[in-house]
Amino acid sequence: MKALIETMVAPLVDHPEDVQVTVKEEDDRLTYHLTVNQDDVGKVIGKNGRIAKAVRTVVYAAGSAETKRIYLDIM
């Protein structure tokens, strides 16, 4: 899942080396936290959050196999 998020986001940003994903596991959910270079924030959120929404949709589709609810935090 981490690799999926990195694969998806890296080509969208100007500083792919600064793309980081961390995971936090709680009782009933997995929270993935995505951080990117300060200059690239807009590129992963997009106009009205369109890019963020698309990234989340794909992540949740991948998460449908998991038993825990998945969340994706951006920044």
Next chain:
Amino acid sequence: MRQVTATGQTVEDAVQSALKQLNTSRDQVDLDIIDEGKKGILGIFGSKPAIVKVSVAQNPIQKTEAYLKEIIAELGVSVEVETIVTDKQVTFDLSGDKIAILIGKRGQTLNALQYLVQLVLNRYADKRFTVVVDAEGYRGRRRETLINLAERMADKAINTHREVTLEPMPSYERKIIHTALQQHKKVNTTSAGVEPNRHVVIKPSYS
């Protein structure tokens, strides 16, 4: 990506040797000089060969196809991707088992992939492309469904003398509805609301 590392007495020699191995020409490759090499004394003592890494440059469409394939692989689905390129549009047609996970409810996953792929392609490419990601003829089936829906809802609007509001849809799906009802004499269609909640409204034409 095809790439080779080659050595030679000079950088130029190394590059030529690499191009020969790859069987390509200089304008089709990316060059990476690892070591410029040293002549040494009298060309013998302390000389070091030049080392270059040469890789065949991929065109934007191939790079984008690779991006889409990587994402799908990470999703744990194995699919074939067929890429169809026309003047302004690139279609990636996916086929394989377990394709349903890639489509998602009402195609939302497929639409998300399509949006991301379009962004990436237009970042690489120097002209603008429209991207369609299709899976097992989903877009065609969806089109049929939408045309049927449009006709049923047009009848409903006529019979009830009321506007019928459809659920929010992406622009190309709304367009299918508008086009389907364009020739219809008894109804007019408009779009209302702001993305991502923009939706089609079907009105009886006399009201």
